[in-house]
Amino acid sequence: MSEDSRRGSSLHWSDGLPEEGERLRHDQPSPPESWWASDDAPADSGGRRLGIGSRWLRPALIGTVSVAVLIAVTSWALAATSANRFESPPLQLLWPTQDAVTPQSPPEATTPSEPPEPEEPDFISARELLETLDVKGRAPRTGYDRVALFGQSWLDLDGDGCSTREEMLKRDLVDVVMRDSCIVQSGTLLDPFTGQTIEFVRGPDTSFLVQIDHVVALSNAWQTGAQQLSAEQRVQFANDPLNLLAVDGEVNQQKSDSDAATWLPPAKSFRCEYVARQVSVKAKYGLWVTPPEHEAMARILDGCLGEPALPD
Structure with a gap:
């Protein structure tokens, strides 16, 4: 085959492709076909193998490889950039997921603190309280009048409809039967005096077999400081449960x-409580004790130093 024939064959081997003269110069030599042709490449109408040695296919193949390399390099660069971008700080999720929740260690067990001990009320013994009372001589009894100074007997100061005497009977008797x-x-009285x-x-x-005693007698109170009390305070004194016993x-x-100093209960077992009550009453109302009274009280309370003063 002449060179023109070969050239012509190479220019028209596939439908729809541009003339080779439009793409390649006729005078540009091509490398030997054995360099590019492949045994399994398709043949044209002249029996020529259409391998990668075909002149039109070589530029396309080179371009394709170049694009692939460019894409690979670009992908690697993007991947490296992304890795550096998210390496620090770590990705923060906008919502918690089961996998993203960082397990937290359980709180350390703490020993429950013991509740504070209840504060004990201030304790003062009757013997200590006795030493806070003034010691003076007895004032004159002049002008003493029970009703005028201390009010009618057994009033209803708390307004509950019951007189002070009835309230003391209910407090001090046992097996009480009420009329109303x-x-x-x-009722039954376990008499503290006897x-x-x-x-x-x-x-x-x-x-009359059961009476209500003023532990600090009204006349004694009048002579040891009650003269300085108001009329209302003296009425309160005469009806104060602290100063009363059935x-x-x-x-x-x-x-x-x-x-x-002149009288103590016949029941010796009750004397400490009796004197402690007298001291508590006098301390509450600011009354004093006479020297003989102080001596007698101190003697009784020295035998029961733990006897508490009575609360108001």
Whole structure:
């Protein structure tokens, strides 16, 4: 085959492709076909193998490889940039997921603190309280009048409809039977002055067997500082439960208005509490004690140093 024939064949081997003269110069030599042709490449109408040695295919193949290399390099650069970008700081999720939640160690066990111990009320013994009282001589009894100075007997100061006497009977008697909400019909008194048991039954011939004693007698109070109290304070003093005890009527008459220097309960087991109550009453109302009274009280309380003063 002549060179023109070969050239012509190479210019028209595929439909739809541009003339080779439009793409390649006719006078540009081509490398030997054995350099590029492949045994399994398709043949043209002249039996020529269409391998990668074809002149039109070589530039396309080179371009394709170049583009692939460029894409690979670009992808590697992007991947490296992305890796550096997210390496620091770490990716922060906008919402928690099960995998993203960082497990937290359980809180350390703490020993529960012990509740504070309840504060004990201030304790003061009757013996200590005695030393806070003034010691003076007795004032004159001049002008003393029980009703005028201390009010009518057994008033209802708290306004509950019950007199002070009835309230003390309800407090100090046991097995109490009430006539109504205020009147004590009967009951049993364990007399603190004598230690004896007295059955109380209300009636004109029996009620007097149980009387209400002023532990600090009203006359004694008048002579040891009550003259300085107001009329309202003196009425309060005469009806103050701290200064009242239900006792054997006969023994109460024997006591009269005596102080601790001249009279003490026959039941020796009750003397500490009795004197402690007297000291507490006098301290509450700012009354004083006479020297003999102080001596007698101190002697009793020295035998029971743990006897507490009574609260208001």
